[in-house]
Amino acid sequence: MSDAGDRAVGGDDDPVAAQYEAYPYPARDAAEESRRLITGSPSRLLEIRHYLRAGAPLPAGFRALVAGGGTGDGTVMLAQQLADAGVPGAEVVYLDLSKASRAICEARLRRRGLTNVSFHSGAIEDLASLGLGQFDYIDCCGVLHHLADPAAGLRQLAEALTPAGGLGIMVYGRFGRSGVYELQDALRRLGHGLDLQARVRLAKGLLPKLPKTNRFARNPILGDHKRSDAELVDLLLHERDVAYSVPELAELVAEAGLEIAAWIEPLRYDPATYLPADLLNRLEGFSALERAGLAEQLAGNLKTHTLYLSQGTRTPLDSQPTAIPTWVEWEGPAVAAMIKREGALAGAFDGLPLRLQLPPRAAAFAELCDGHRSLAEIRDALGQRFRDLPVERLEREIATCLQVFGGINRLLLMAGP
Ligand SMILES: C[S@@+](CC[C@H](N)C(=O)[O-])C[C@H]1O[C@@H](n2cnc3c(N)ncnc32)[C@H](O)[C@@H]1O
Known part of the structure; x- marks a missing residue:
């Protein structure tokens, strides 16, 4: 195991691992699989093809890693879509610290009768030594911002890619999460000395009584905590999370030697979406990254950032006649x-x-x-x-x-x- 400070990642005293053992995320019930397939970005097959592979069909033997698979949303979607698409020999590899989360993901796949997933319990930081091989695609959704060293984690993932491989990631957005961090801190101080369950009760008692001027209470786009205790813990009682602005995220990506292939949804990262027509000429000379950063500042509602990352500049397929x-x-x-x-x-x-x-x-x-x-x-x-x-x-x-x-x-x- 690698070191994160003086605590082993995934060891008994790793607070993040302990949190996800107690509250697997997101809360899921395998019985739901007979009713619906949860889909979303990143990692729909069509998105992987369009944004990372110039629209080409996925090759036989396609291998995807879901790094920090949690209770399985990304894993189940990828496994089901690969099976439906009939990609021969395609395989999904699930990796997570939390055995409780893994058990839920395994149960969901059993319900669907899917057998194209292999499971590993372990840390992203240890990927190089786990012997899982190289991947054509890596999903890392809602995980990097919980690592002690997100840049090192992303570098590990980048090193596990095949030469044409790419990633789909999601990390928290700085401005859209307005109000989260001071409330996290207030709850940490109020809950000092209490165990996690008691802190959940404390938070539930406080939330409806927050002053209406509180920035979290005033942020209308944050509602995850109302869905389940696991969601509440993830949003407000997390042991470790950071949020990124567009330029901060671009720096993280560059540090890992990767390129941003696309921001999802692209239109949300275009300042022209938010500016009045008479100001559009002010965008002249802005780079793609500056435009995305400005869009984030103007919109204020990007609570997460979903991106596709490639090695070297790989542009999505453009509008050629055969497309x-x-x-x-x-x-x-x-x-x-x-x-x-x-x-x-x-x-x-x-x-x-x-x-x-x-x-x-x-x-x-x-x-x-x-x-x-x-x-x-x-x-x-x-x-x-x-x-x-x-x-x-x-x-x-x-x-x-x-x-x-x-x-x-x-x-x-x-x-x-
Ligand atoms: C917020 S959940 C996201 C789960 C899933 N990717 C999703 O989008 O539904 C974060 C997951 O990352 C896992 N995790 C956190 N740190 C990790 C690490 N260093 N290595 C592997 N998994 C980790 C946690 O156990 C947890 O299941």
Whole structure:
């Protein structure tokens, strides 16, 4: 075992390991598996393909590591999606300190009859010595910010990648978690000398009585603690967590020798989403990273950051004619109906309502995206249907659709045959 200060990671006196042994995260019941599959970013297969592999199908023998797998959301999703996609010989490797969490993940997979996961109990810090081999993809969701040395942890993960491999990570966002850290500190001081269960009771007693001016009480996007005790512990009684601003996170990524391939959802990291039209010209000269940092400051509601990381600059597949636009958990006809009904794309991100304007042919475009037609085929079909429309206009409308739907991570490009 490696050292984190003078405590062994995962040892009996590691406070983070003890916390997740007592409160496996997130709270999950294997019986739920017969009703639904929990999906999300990072690690949907379509996202891995689009953001990290230029849209290519996943190769036979594809290996994914879920580092800090917890009760199994990422592991179950990856294992199920790989099985559904029929990727031959694909394997998911689960790694976590917490044996209680591992048992829940194992039970969930048993319920689904999935056998494509192997389990290891251990620390990310010890990855090099665990002999787990190299990985085409690593999921590390909600874990790095709990390590004693997140940079060293991320470096370990980077070293376990195959040459074309990449990562999907999630870490806490500094500004979106406004109010968390002073409340954590207040609860630490009030709960001094109490065991964790007693501190949970104390926190539950205090939360409804916080002064309404308290910054946590005023932050409308933080509600995880209401779901279960495990969520409350994770948010407010954690033994160790840090949050990152965009520039701080970029530094962590660079230290590990990695590149940022994408921020999820891309549109949330674009300051143009939040600025009035007359200020857009002020963005001139901003680098991609400066734009993302400014978007974070303006929005204020990024409580987590989800990113895809690559080795060397690997850009997502661009809109070449053979690319196949593919909906992520949406269906073209339903999207088309919504556009016709609303006249725009209406939704909300963490308390911020957004109404995204779409071009006149957006509904027709959405309907034609069926996961089989290429962009060239879609353009031809639209051209046939709207014969009077100049080609350049049509091209512009398609580009806008790709930008808007791609910006919310709902329409991704896959490589054609
Ligand atoms: C907040 S949970 C996230 C679980 C899961 N990735 C998810 O998104 O649902 C953090 C998990 O990381 C594990 N963990 C924390 N430090 C670790 C370390 N150094 N090595 C391996 N796992 C660790 C914890 O035991 C816990 O299960």
